Amino acid sequence: MEITETTEGSKTVAVLDGRLDTATAAQTEAALLGLLGKGGVIADLANVRYVSSAGLRVLLKAAKQAKTAGASFSVVGLQPPVREVFEISGFDKIIPAFATRAEAAAA
Amino acid sequence: MGDAKQLAQPGFQRRLPATLESVAQLMDALEAYAEEAEIDMRVAARLNLVAEEVAANVAMHAAGATWFSLAVTPGAQALDLVIEDDGPEYDPLARGEVDTEAAIEDRDVGGLGVHLVRKLTRDARYERAGGINRLSCSLPLAG
Numbered sequence: 001m002e003i004t005e006t007t008e009g010s011k012t013v014a015v016l017d018g019r020l021d022t023a024t025a026a027q028t029e030a031a032l033l034g035l036l037g038k039g040g041v042i043a044d045l046a047n048v049r050y051v052s053s054a055g056l057r058v059l060l061k062a063a064k065q066a067k068t069a070g071a072s073f074s075v076v077g078l079q080p081p082v083r084e085v086f087e088i089s090g091f092d093k094i095i096p097a098f099a100t101r102a103e104a105a106a107a
Numbered sequence: 108m109g110d111a112k113q114l115a116q117p118g119f120q121r122r123l124p125a126t127l128e129s130v131a132q133l134m135d136a137l138e139a140y141a142e143e144a145e146i147d148m149r150v151a152a153r154l155n156l157v158a159e160e161v162a163a164n165v166a167m168h169a170a171g172a173t174w175f176s177l178a179v180t181p182g183a184q185a186l187d188l189v190i191e192d193d194g195p196e197y198d199p200l201a202r203g204e205v206d207t208e209a210a211i212e213d214r215d216v217g218g219l220g221v222h223l224v225r226k227l228t229r230d231a232r233y234e235r236a237g238g239i240n241r242l243s244c245s246l247p248l249a250g
Contacts, residue, residue, distance in 0.1 A: 020165040024130040050152055052159045053220035080222055081152030088226045090138060090207025 009105035011040040011089045017047040020055030021077030028055070032062040037055065039071055042104040051085050063095050072096075074104045109200045116144050122176035122215055123162075125169065130162045133177065144181065146249070147149030151247055154179070154186060160220035161190045161199065162208060169240075185245040192240050198233040199242065214225070 001019040001024035012035045020028060035041045041062070047050070051059075059075070066073035074096040078086060086092045096102040119140045123129035137158055141151035158177050165175045172194030180187040205222040206213075225231060228244035235241070 019134065021130075021132075021134065021159055022127060022167075026178055052156055052163070054159075054163065056219050060214060061209075067211060081149055084152075085156065085223065088207075088213075089205070089222060090234055091211075093208070094211040094214060100168070 001027065001030055006040060008101040011042050012038060013042045013044055013102065013107050015044045015047070018085050019052075020045075020048050020051045020058065021050060021052040023055040024030065025058050027055040029058040029061060030098055032058065033065055036062060036065050036069065037070055041066070041071070041074045042098075042101055043073070044077050044101060045075055045079070048082060049079050051082045054081075056085065056089055056091060057069055059091065059095060072107070074098055074107065076101055076104050108181070115179035117182060118124055119177070119179035122174055125166050125172040125175050125194070127163070129175070129231050130166050131160060133162055137150075137177075140179070146186075147248070150167060150246065153246055154188075156245070157188060157224050157227055157246065159192070160224050164199060164220060165192040165240075169197060171195055171204065181248075182245075184249070185247045187245050188228070190242045194240060196235050198235075199241055200231055200233050216229060 004015040005023055006013045006015060008070055014032055018024060030041045032041060032043065063073045096106065096107060110141065119180055121136055122135060123133060126190040137155050162175050165172050169192060170193045178189045199221045202218055202221050205218045228246050231244040233242050
């Protein structure tokens with residue numbers, strides 16, 4: 001998993017590239033939780049073609065930490081297989097998803 | 108080989124040590140297989156997911172398991188999957204349903220893997236025979 005950091009408006013964007021699964025969960029979790037320490041985070045998943053339950057757990061932890069800290073956490077660029085996993089696990093109802101970084105930053 | 112016609116689409120079979128490195132190896136091998144067998148991208152993603160959920164569960168939680176295996180047999184309507192391991196008796200399907208309507212504070216991080224397997228496959232069944240856990244299911248090729 002390659003994770004690049006950039007900004008959109010006042011929020012940090014974590015651009016993820018690779019599979020978000022058992023092998024990459026710990027690394028991704030550390031990166032996202034670290035960025036959340038600085039404020040709102042947008043996770044850009046446009047280059048993530050696969051998320052397993054290990055990956056969902058990372059996103060859930062990030063969303064929970066954001067809620068506790070009063071910061072925002074959202075995702076953008078969900079690919080069809082990733083969107084499907086979000087929907088069947090009910091994550092579409094608990095993690096805000098946007099089409100673009102600009103929309104996520106404005107929310 | 109009289110069966111050549113039925114075997115137009117190749118199958119997949121791997122038996123690997125029950126470690127997390129093997130799970131990543133299995134994912135790479137499955138991606139290559141899906142490409143070779145020209146499996147639809149959405150179905151390939153589901154295949155990867157089901158394989159990872161079960162294999163990672165064995166690699167992380169089945170103390171005493173030395174290997175897990177995955178066999179994929181393509182049929183007309185579905186891919187038939189058989190996932191086995193030599194760990195202690197464990198029926199992943201015995202787990203309760205996940206509440207996907209719960210609020211974020213109440214969402215638990217456990218049980219999601221088997222929830223995904225249940226939702227993405229048909230006819231999931233577990234059996235224990237000869238010291239082996241066997242999970243069989245089929246993954247529809249359409250829809």
